[in-house]
Amino acid sequence: MAITNTIASFARPIISGLEFIGPAVHLGIRLYLANVFWQSGVNKFQSWDSTLFLFEYEYQVPLLSPKVAAYLGTGAELFFPVLLAIGIGGRFAAISLFVFNIIAVISYPSLNEVGVAQHQLWGLMLLLPVCYGPGKISIDYFIRKKYMTDALQ
Numbered sequence: 001m002a003i004t005n006t007i008a009s010f011a012r013p014i015i016s017g018l019e020f021i022g023p024a025v026h027l028g029i030r031l032y033l034a035n036v037f038w039q040s041g042v043n044k045f046q047s048w049d050s051t052l053f054l055f056e057y058e059y060q061v062p063l064l065s066p067k068v069a070a071y072l073g074t075g076a077e078l079f080f081p082v083l084l085a086i087g088i089g090g091r092f093a094a095i096s097l098f099v100f101n102i103i104a105v106i107s108y109p110s111l112n113e114v115g116v117a118q119h120q121l122w123g124l125m126l127l128l129p130v131c132y133g134p135g136k137i138s139i140d141y142f143i144r145k146k147y148m149t150d151a152l153q
Contacts, residue, residue, distance in 0.1 A: 026135030029125055030090070034081035036122060037097055041077025044070070061107045069107075076100050084129065087138020094129035101126065 044051040051070050055061065061069035076096065083093035105111060105119045134140050 023136035026128065026132075027087075027137040029128055030084050030087065030134060030138075033094075033097065033122060033125055034085035036081075037077045037100075038081040038085075041074050041081070044074040044077065058110075059107045060109060061103065073100070073104075084134070087134035087140050088143075090129050090134025090138055090140045094126045094134075098123060098126040098130060 051074065052067065055066040055070040055073070059066070059069070061073070064072065077100070080093045080096045080100070083089045084097065101119055101123050105116060108115075111119075129135070
């Protein structure tokens with residue numbers, strides 16, 4: 001019993017500290033992911049002729065014409081990261097970017113090992129807001145707290 005109490009007294013402040021910083025870590029992950037996809041969208045938008053060329057000759061997006069794929073892809077990279085960053089529609093934004101990430105890997109057959117590893121990391125990181133929502137530092141959380149108090153318990 002004494003060993004259990006010693007372990008509990010040692011673990012309790014560690015667990016409390018981790019629970020305290022958890023929302024900030026969750027926010028940091030969302031902001032990191034939002035930045036990755038946002039920067040890609042901004043690059044596509046700023047060099048639109050190059051983007052159209054890449055979608056025409058380099059990327060092989062299934063089921064869509066290259067021009068439609070370029071517009072949809074760029075739009076997704078400029079819209080969903082904003083939602084993810086501020087945490088409104090967080091799960092929807094994360095799922096959308098997760099699917100977008102998969103399509104990006106499928107559509108770019110010459111992606112090297114490092115690029116595939118990056119996309120795998122982003123996909124795994126996107127599972128956090130997909131499975132757990134955008135966290136306590138988000139508009140979604142404040143909406144749920146105000147209007148759906150049962151959902152937070």
